[in-house]
Amino acid sequence: MDIAAMRASFSKAAEAGDEAPLYFYSHLFLSHPETRGMFPVSMAHQRDRLFTALGEVMARVDDLDALVPILQQLGRDHRKFGTLAAHYPAVGASLLATLEHFDDTWNAELAADWTAAYQLIAKVMVEAADAASDQPPWWDAKVLTHELRGIDTAVLQVQPQVVLPFKAGQSVSVETERRPRLWRYYSIANAPRPDNILELHVQAQDGGPVSSALVRHVSAGDVLRLGSPVGQLTLDPDSRRDLLLVAGGTGLAPLKALVDQVARQGPPRRVDLFVGARTEDRLYDLRDLRRLEQELPWLTVTPAVSDDPRSSLERGDVSEVCLRHGPWTNRDVFVAGSRQTVRDTVARLTALGTPAESIRTEVFAPSRPGPTLEGEVTS
Amino acid sequence: MTTTEHGGDRDRRLSPADVQNVMFSRGAFRRGYDDHEVDSFLDRVEYELTRLIAEKAELRDHVQALEQQIATDGSTPAQPPTAQAVRILSAAQQTADQYVADAESYSRRLASEAREQYEQIVEQAREQADALLQHTRQQAANGAVGPVGAIAGDARTTEELQAQVVYLQAFAQACRTQLRSYLEALLTDVEAEWGRADPNALPPSRANGRPTRLSGAHPADDVVDLRR
Numbered sequence: 001m002d003i004a005a006m007r008a009s010f011s012k013a014a015e016a017g018d019e020a021p022l023y024f025y026s027h028l029f030l031s032h033p034e035t036r037g038m039f040p041v042s043m044a045h046q047r048d049r050l051f052t053a054l055g056e057v058m059a060r061v062d063d064l065d066a067l068v069p070i071l072q073q074l075g076r077d078h079r080k081f082g083t084l085a086a087h088y089p090a091v092g093a094s095l096l097a098t099l100e101h102f103d104d105t106w107n108a109e110l111a112a113d114w115t116a117a118y119q120l121i122a123k124v125m126v127e128a129a130d131a132a133s134d135q136p137p138w139w140d141a142k143v144l145t146h147e148l149r150g151i152d153t154a155v156l157q158v159q160p161q162v163v164l165p166f167k168a169g170q171s172v173s174v175e176t177e178r179r180p181r182l183w184r185y186y187s188i189a190n191a192p193r194p195d196n197i198l199e200l201h202v203q204a205q206d207g208g209p210v211s212s213a214l215v216r217h218v219s220a221g222d223v224l225r226l227g228s229p230v231g232q233l234t235l236d237p238d239s240r241r242d243l244l245l246v247a248g249g250t251g252l253a254p255l256k257a258l259v260d261q262v263a264r265q266g267p268p269r270r271v272d273l274f275v276g277a278r279t280e281d282r283l284y285d286l287r288d289l290r291r292l293e294q295e296l297p298w299l300t301v302t303p304a305v306s307d308d309p310r311s312s313l314e315r316g317d318v319s320e321v322c323l324r325h326g327p328w329t330n331r332d333v334f335v336a337g338s339r340q341t342v343r344d345t346v347a348r349l350t351a352l353g354t355p356a357e358s359i360r361t362e363v364f365a366p367s368r369p370g371p372t373l374e375g376e377v378t379s
Numbered sequence: 380m381t382t383t384e385h386g387g388d389r390d391r392r393l394s395p396a397d398v399q400n401v402m403f404s405r406g407a408f409r410r411g412y413d414d415h416e417v418d419s420f421l422d423r424v425e426y427e428l429t430r431l432i433a434e435k436a437e438l439r440d441h442v443q444a445l446e447q448q449i450a451t452d453g454s455t456p457a458q459p460p461t462a463q464a465v466r467i468l469s470a471a472q473q474t475a476d477q478y479v480a481d482a483e484s485y486s487r488r489l490a491s492e493a494r495e496q497y498e499q500i501v502e503q504a505r506e507q508a509d510a511l512l513q514h515t516r517q518q519a520a521n522g523a524v525g526p527v528g529a530i531a532g533d534a535r536t537t538e539e540l541q542a543q544v545v546y547l548q549a550f551a552q553a554c555r556t557q558l559r560s561y562l563e564a565l566l567t568d569v570e571a572e573w574g575r576a577d578p579n580a581l582p583p584s585r586a587n588g589r590p591t592r593l594s595g596a597h598p599a600d601d602v603v604d605l606r607r
Binding site: 022023025026027029030031041042043044086093097101151152204206207208209212310 | 450459460462464465466468469472473475476479480483484485486487488490491494497505
């Protein structure tokens with residue numbers, strides 16, 4: 001297999017920008033019209049993602065040890081889109097047609113190499129999907145409660161009809177039938193419970209189709225589809241150290257799940273939770289956090305507001321406020337929030353002696369369409 | 380030709396066996412078709428039906444095989460889409476994408492403007508409420524209003540006095556705490572300096588006889604203990 005030549009032909013297609021994936025999907029839908037229903041109405045974001053993903057696969061094609069787990073994860077995750085083994089050859093044919101279309105020097109050897117490479121990729125993905133067939137491709141979950149907190153945040157309690165196994169701190173992708181074929185990731189705000197109920201915190205992003213629908217249109221009784229859980233923001237089972245949790249906005253959700261896990265399973269440890277927002281109104285879960293603080297003697301909750309002169313809460317950016325209460329050199333640290341919150345917090349903590357390896361982070365970007373190839377939820 | 384067995388059963392498919400077993404009624408004076416001709420024709424019908432059924436089964440198998448082939452190996456559609464078809468669908472998709480993007484950007488602008496307005500209105504309302512409160516208090520303090528105002532003024536005075544009492548109490552408490560920690564820090568310093576200058580000079584009973592020592596444990600006690 002001439003990997004250099006394959007990379008060259010791929011980069012020719014990639015250089016064509018949007019044209020190449022546009023060609024690919026049109027070719028696919030014309031030759032296999034039944035695949036169109038698996039995609040959302042607007043394909044704009046989908047097109048970006050396809051070639052980004054393919055590019056990352058191509059970059060690792062000579063490092064199978066790194067590539068195989070990524071492909072396996074992709075294969076498992078694609079089950080929720082309704083992908084069947086029968087769809088893989090269809091995609092392969094259209095991919096080859098696209099590469100050929102954008103490559104003047106396309107030849108039989110390249111075609112053979114690409115066919116072989118694609119068959120390998122498809123085989124790994126299909127096998128991983130088959131191996132995961134003991135789990136449902138997605139979980140139907142009924143919305144039990146839907147509570148608006150402030151003008152653009154909602155806290156939902158949903159109950160999957162089949163047990164959804166996950167670890168505290170992980171996220172699931174969510175689809176609502178009001179926005180078909182658009183999946184977005186949301187963190188579960190509790191540890192696994194016997195009644196299988198999950199709490200989700202959703203902030204409506206301006207113009208965000210899924211988040212707006214989840215906050216403003218979904219109500220109790222609706223059924224959401226959940227994908228399989230992902231994410232690394234989980235407690236280290238071998239560590240008994242105290243915890244420092246720093247949350248901005250709905251980054252609170254996975255950290256609240258960690259508090260819940262310590263409460264349910266231990267081991268006993270001190271937990272300091274800092275949660276920040278611009279104004280006090282935006283601290284959408286403060287009442288429940290105060291209740292937890294009353295119930296759990298080992299938990300300290302410190303809310304912070306960065307731009308609210310009337311508030312009696314601590315002022316400042318949450319990273320700043322958390323540092324004021326330091327030092328935090330001996331903690332397992334978890335940070336979740338906007339890119340800036342995560343960056344500032346990590347920078348400040350490491351500058352004051354917290355080892356970088358004891359910090360785990362998750363960036364809550366406005367649109368979280370899916371995990372990257374590394375399996376990270378952050379985009 | 381009439382068939383006695385199948386006349387009322389049109390839905391049932393005609394099988395070669397039916398043709399073979401069919402009975403023709405004979406005319407009383409041997410009028411009608413020649414038996415031999417009828418028989419040989421029926422033979423041909425039987426043969427033809429058998430052949431058609433076999434051919435049909437063969438075709439069904441072929442269709443199944445093709446369907447299976449498409450299902451397992453999608454690379455064999457009859458014709459790959461033409462470049463023109465791809466272009467037309469691409470243009471249609473781009474138009475749809477543009478409409479969705481426009482709708483999303485419109486909704487984004489609308490939502491963010493609505494939020495800004497909401498925040499402004501809430502802020503204004505709060506400011507107005509504050510100003511109103513301030514104004515009322517001032518008027519009451521000036522006694523510029525009638526009996527109702529006077530009552531309000533009294534209420535305010537009581538309220539104000541209570542607030543002042545609370546404030547003064549808190550202030551006194553804070554002073555006491557500050558003073559205590561200052562004195563204790565001073566004592567610690569003095570003891571430390573004294574001990575350093577002449578460790579033996581520290582009388583063992585000194586801690587008990589410390590006149591200014593305030594109640595409560597203090598880290599300085601540890602220092603003293605260590606020196607003994």
